[in-house]
Structures are given as C-alpha cells and as structure tokens.
Amino acid sequence: MTEMTYDASAGSAGLRRRLSTLAAKPLQWALKLLPGIALLLFWQWASGRLIKEIYVSKPSAVAQRLYELFASGEIYPHLWTTGQELVLGYVIGVAGGVIGGYALGRSPRLARIFEPYVMAFYGIPKIALAPLFIIWFGIGIGSKIALASIMVFFLVFYNVFAGVRSVDRELINLTLVMGANQRQLTYHVFLPAAAPFVMLGMRLAIPYSVIGVIVGEFTSSAQGLGLFIHEASSTYDPAGVFAGIVILLGFVAIANFLAGRLERRLLRWHSLSGAGPIDI
Amino acid sequence: MSDRVLAFEAIGQDFPAPGQRMNIRVLDGISFEVDRGKFVAVIGPSGCGKSTLLQMAAGLLIPTRGAVHHRCRKVTGINTEVGFVPQQAQLFPWKTLAENVELPLLFRGVTAGERKERVASALEAVGLKGFEQHFPSQLSGGMQKRGSIARTLVYRPDIILMDEPFGALDAQTRMVMQSDLQSLSMEAGATVVFVTHDITEAVLLADHVVVLSQRPSRLLANIPIDLPRPRNMFEPFRNPGFEAAYDAVWTEFRSQIDIGRVH
Numbered sequence A: 001m002t003e004m005t006y007d008a009s010a011g012s013a014g015l016r017r018r019l020s021t022l023a024a025k026p027l028q029w030a031l032k033l034l035p036g037i038a039l040l041l042f043w044q045w046a047s048g049r050l051i052k053e054i055y056v057s058k059p060s061a062v063a064q065r066l067y068e069l070f071a072s073g074e075i076y077p078h079l080w081t082t083g084q085e086l087v088l089g090y091v092i093g094v095a096g097g098v099i100g101g102y103a104l105g106r107s108p109r110l111a112r113i114f115e116p117y118v119m120a121f122y123g124i125p126k127i128a129l130a131p132l133f134i135i136w137f138g139i140g141i142g143s144k145i146a147l148a149s150i151m152v153f154f155l156v157f158y159n160v161f162a163g164v165r166s167v168d169r170e171l172i173n174l175t176l177v178m179g180a181n182q183r184q185l186t187y188h189v190f191l192p193a194a195a196p197f198v199m200l201g202m203r204l205a206i207p208y209s210v211i212g213v214i215v216g217e218f219t220s221s222a223q224g225l226g227l228f229i230h231e232a233s234s235t236y237d238p239a240g241v242f243a244g245i246v247i248l249l250g251f252v253a254i255a256n257f258l259a260g261r262l263e264r265r266l267l268r269w270h271s272l273s274g275a276g277p278i279d280i
Numbered sequence B: 001m002s003d004r005v006l007a008f009e010a011i012g013q014d015f016p017a018p019g020q021r022m023n024i025r026v027l028d029g030i031s032f033e034v035d036r037g038k039f040v041a042v043i044g045p046s047g048c049g050k051s052t053l054l055q056m057a058a059g060l061l062i063p064t065r066g067a068v069h070h071r072c073r074k075v076t077g078i079n080t081e082v083g084f085v086p087q088q089a090q091l092f093p094w095k096t097l098a099e100n101v102e103l104p105l106l107f108r109g110v111t112a113g114e115r116k117e118r119v120a121s122a123l124e125a126v127g128l129k130g131f132e133q134h135f136p137s138q139l140s141g142g143m144q145k146r147g148s149i150a151r152t153l154v155y156r157p158d159i160i161l162m163d164e165p166f167g168a169l170d171a172q173t174r175m176v177m178q179s180d181l182q183s184l185s186m187e188a189g190a191t192v193v194f195v196t197h198d199i200t201e202a203v204l205l206a207d208h209v210v211v212l213s214q215r216p217s218r219l220l221a222n223i224p225i226d227l228p229r230p231r232n233m234f235e236p237f238r239n240p241g242f243e244a245a246y247d248a249v250w251t252e253f254r255s256q257i258d259i260g261r262v263h
Helices: A003-008 A012-046 A057-071 A076-106 A107-122 A126-137 A141-165 A170-178 A184-219 A225-234 A237-265 A268-274 B050-057 B095-106 B112-125 B141-155 B171-188 B201-203 B244-259
Strands: B004-016 B025-033 B038-041 B065-070 B082-085 B159-163 B191-196 B208-212 B220-225
Touching: A003 B038, A057 A237, A057 B095, A076 A107, A076 A141, A076 A184, A076 A225, A076 A237, A107 A141, A126 A184, A141 A184, A141 B082, A170 B082, A184 A225, A184 A237, A184 B095, A225 A237, A237 A268, A237 B025, A268 B208, B004 B050, B025 B050, B025 B065, B025 B208, B038 B050, B038 B201, B050 B065, B050 B159, B050 B191, B082 B141, B095 B112, B095 B141, B112 B141, B141 B171, B171 B201, B201 B244, B208 B244, B220 B244
Parallel strands: B038 B191, B038 B208, B082 B159, B159 B191
Antiparallel strands: B004 B025, B004 B065, B208 B220
C-alpha cells in the first residue's frame, strides 16, 4: 500500500525503479538460460570435431529426431505406456506411503513392531527387485508400476512417519483440552503438521518413480520409453537415446510443476513465514 | 461449596528416573483450593513440579497419590472444561489467527454464526482486531501470546490454567500483558491458576500465592494478597501494601533459593 502511494508521488524516481524491477526478471531468465545455451552450443561444435558424432550425437540431430518421432506418431504408444506407468506407480506409492507413514507415526506400538522390518526393506536396492517383479507381474505395465511405486513408497513413508512423529506433544494435549476428538485431531493437527513432509517426500519421489519405470522397461518390456531408449542405444543411435531422455525430462518437469502448484496451495502458511512480524 | 472450583487434595507424583530403579518423588502431599473468580498464583523454584499440577488439573496426567477435584468431580481424564495457556503460544501455524481462535468452538459444536461473533469479540478483547487473517508466523511474540489467550477465553472455560505464559516475553511486553490480563480476568470474573517463578508477577496478579518448595515439592505457604485492584503493573512499588505482600512471599521463598544450587 505504502509502496503504491510512494510511487505515485515520487514521479520519475519511482518510475525508474519500477522499470528496473521490470527489467530484472527477463535479465534473470537470460542469466539462467545462458549456461544451458553455452552447453548446447559447445556440444554442437564439439560433436564431430573433438568427439565422434556416433558417440554423442549433436543437439540439432536430437531436435530433428524429436520432430520426426512426434510427426510420424511413432513415439505415442511409448509415451502412453510410460505415462500410465509413471502416474499409477507414483500415485500408488504416495498413497501407500502416506497411509503407512501416518499409521505408524500415530501408533508407537505399531511403530515398535514394524519399524525394523521397514528399515530392512528400505535397505534393499529396489532395482535388484526388477527381474523378480517381471516374473511376478509379467512384462506389461504391472511390473513397472510395482517397481516405481515401491521406490516412491519408501521415500514418502519415511517423510510422513517423521512428520507425524515431530508434532509437539504439548500441541496435541492442548487440542484435546480444547475439546477435539480423534478425528478432529487428525484433520486439524496431524495432517496439516505432516503436510510439509508429505510434500517433500512427493517431490523427492518424482525422479525415483522415473528411475523405477525406466529400469523396469530396460529389464523387459514390450513398449515404453525405456524400451525405446534401450533399443536406440543397442543400435548405435545416440540421437534416439537423447531424444528419449529429453522426453523423460519433460515428464519430470511437468510433475515438478504440478507438485510446486500443489505445494503453494497446501502450504501457504509455510511460505509466509518469511514475512516480517508486525509488533504491537 | 458452590464456590470451590478446583481442589488439589494431597497430591503426590513420582516420575521414573532415567537409569535408576527408584522413582523420583516430585510432588509430595500438596493441597490447596481455588475458589470461583479467584486468581491463584503458584510459585516455586524451577523443576519443582509447578507445571505438573496444571497438567493434573487438565487431566493430562493422573497423580500417583491424591486427587484433583473439579467442581466436586474427580478429574480422571482430559478435562475439557478448563482452558490451558502454555508457556509458548502454541498457535497452529497452518491456521490464520481467526481460525485458531475459532477452533475450540468448532470442536464444541457451536454454530457458524455464533462462532464468528465470539471470535470477533475475543480478538477485540485482547486487542488483535484487524489481524484475523494473519498467520501466527506473521505476528510478534506478544501478539501470538494474545492470540493464545483469546483462543482460551473464546470458549469461556470454567477455569483458566496458565503455565508461565509470559516467561518468554521481553520485559516491556510482559508488563503490558500482565496489565491486560488483570483487566481481562477482572471483567470476565475468571478463575485462574497461574504458574510462575517471578515473585513480583505472582504478587501483582494474584489473590492467593501458593509457594512450593524444592523437590520433592511440598506446600510451604498459601499467602492471601489483599492489595486493592486494579493494581499498577508498571510500577509495582507504588501499590500500597506491595512491599509487605512481597516480603511475606519472599520470606517463604528465600530458603528455597539458598538451597537451590542444583537445578
């Protein structure tokens, strides 16, 4: 409020400052993009000069390949399969992690019994389970969903578990004295308190779900981006490999964007803590 | 009989000591009463179990020996008829100030219209009108404390338990808060049990000062303070009779501070 009135009265000085803040954002973006562009240019230049193109391809070839893949529609079945696996694996993993983490976080008795088991399973490199999951769930999307969801599950589980356990005992007691029943306690205290941890787990889990799905597809599959990348690399087609990786990057970027939106909505109070306190 | 709101009867409490077979005896045979509309301050050296007494009154802890009676009913579980103001403000950081104050009413099934009205009047009473939509992190320590008090006043508890509520505030804010608390409790005719380690605060606020000893804690004295109200919180020594009242409490308390080498 004070900012606006100041700007209106201060005339040219305020205008200049506003212009400089307007210019600041594109400038920041330019600075952000600069290293990326430099890297691409170097790659383009070095390919065929410093390193053989058959090893590293080059950005223009990757872009060309991406265009062909989408124009011919060749990539769509792969996209659809991998997309389904990612979304289902992620959702199942997150849901399981939230429920499991919440249950164990709320009940010290359950936690005492199950924590060592969960710890033991957490220690297993989940990727080693890929061949087993193919046997159990077949070479279709089931095995990939299983692998992705189990990787996501543990990340979310541990974060939610820690989040629920970190709730101040005094705050819980206070809420009970205020007259809350167990359902109200869950809704008004435990879930909001755990929300930042849930969000952290969900963000961390995004790349892991991609790893799970791609490893599953590498191991054995009939369709999917992992298979596409695998085939491209085994036929000495680096442009195809990079094209596949770019598409995966796209998936991760979209997921991160959605998670960021959700986080801003759920954790409005959390991000506001930076605002200066107002004294009486 | 109807005047007696809260009665502590021969309260004893043991806590398990880490790494030892024997329990530590914290409270030993403490009895005192709180009458309706009275302000009782409980004072004692640190670690003597003052806060434990409040937890018992709220039903969060059942005493090892003896019992707490609230309106002639033995407290055996969470006592939702009391209000609890903790040392830290403990507002819910994910709720706005208005939502925080509204919460106990929501738990108690008060209708939406009445909730809105009572939240507004509670916030006005503690001087936080205009900050309804602020989150606790956007408020100063003193304002959070006011919010915490409003959240307790709003459901008009039968008795208000305060656990060193002003301990963490700076000296100026604290005097203002003490003064406001005095006028609030006088207006509402509230019954208050106020735990503190500050003799001046106890003498200025209370109708009765209960003095506890070092662990294992016994009741040393229950001293009535008959200073006229409203009392001047900013210049304690200007209250006629303050010196004598302070002296009466200090005489009992002094011995405890001398022994108190180990905290």
